[in-house]
Amino acid sequence: MSETPSKEDELAGTEQPFVQHLMELRNRLLYSVGGVLVALALLAFWPGPDGLMDFIAHPIKMHMPPDAKLIAVGVFSPFIVPLKVLGMAAVLLALPWIMYQLWAFVAPGLYMHEKKFALPLIFFGSLLAYGGIAFVQLFVLDRMFGFIQHFTPSSVAATPDIASYVEAILSLYLAFGLAFQVPIVVILLVRLGIVDIAKLKSFRGYFIVLSFVIAAVVTPPDVLSQISLAVPMCILYEIGILGATWFSRNQPKKEEEEADPDAAA
Template sequence: MSVEESQPLISHLVELRNRLLHALACIGIIFALLVFWANDIYSLLATPLTERLPEGATMIATNVVTPFFTPIKLTLVVAVFFSVPYILYQIWAFVAPALYKHEKRLVYPLLLSSTLLFYVGVAFAYYVVFPLVFGFLTSTTPAGVTMATDIASYLDFVLTIFLAFGVCFEVPVAIILLCWSGVTTVEDLKKKRPYIIVIAFVVGMLLTPPDMFSQTLLAIPMILLFEVGLIFSRFYTKEQSDNDGA
């Protein structure tokens, strides 16, 4: 590789490093601002469960350092959560110069909508799914058994549910990308609608606790978002994109 060929590669790597540093700096700043309230943040996250525990029951810590590190871990996750728009901006700023004009018109709204949909999915899990799921689980506790959930296990559980709902709420974006890239078409997806409905309930069964309520609460939004994706995919077909780029 000649010196002239290596210089663009080096400049791209330097820019990538700078973008990554900016993203990490954003996470670090938000973490530093929130870490003082780490215990309060955890208490807020635990509210859907603690409000439904039987009288006298509390959450527990089964490890000596868990009461300290678990809220810190949650605060770091929250810092990343709030940094997502800035992280996506850094990714956009890095790849945008290599995109065509019609590709930029597609990617920009998709980045914005995917971020909003992920946040909506997390909010839906917290405000709708958790109260119903924890109400169901606490009501089915066998007689003579005291429900005492470990705080670290609870954090892992809710983060998994947040991720599952956040990703599943990206269904419209996935549908648009599939149609835009030519992998499938709106007409083909319509024909496969019955299979999509079955898949939605299977995904809901695999990603949520073993009860019908939480499974349905994930499957129904996925089906509705699938229909939304079909509507907007009409504006992002491969043929349309090729015509825009011409």
């Protein structure tokens, strides 16, 4: 009867020299950069910098006069800003590929059950990031600019600078993309044994306050955008608790089956 190797022995003999780790890290970085360059080429072909600029400028132009346009104050802004938008869009398009390269780099040091756990988190983390950005573009910006335009005096022409507008939009994309990772963070904290479900539930009230504080810091000073970030964070926190509860109920059984296949049979 063959002896089933323990989890402590699963990674035995897989250690690699430090130089080899650096080479592997270099390769993964090159693969990531290559993915971004491919995405950059695709987006440059279609929809192109002009199409991307029109897309992200659509929410604010809906609240401007029909013939009004964003202005470029800086000398190089008409050239640099569209390239900046193109680069950010390429990184977002290549995000799953970049996350996969990160997973491929750390995977050799993970146990089998940890590898099975990491892949879904990477997949859902990318989806949540896209969801946060889509939420900004499709819901937050239109209502935020409508709210701001409501308080703009009639004697003031709202013609924002293209550079400051893009900087504000990209900061909102980043803030919401990171904030929508709350379920992933909650599940990881429970999975790593840092906190348990009971502590997460008892921390619920503090997290609500914390989410509004974070929203007040990272969003523009209008109430609508702050609420638009804080409320989804609270909802995602509850989703994270549900996900962590599900994982904590099912993962131990799976780990026992992997460690002792005869017992599972």
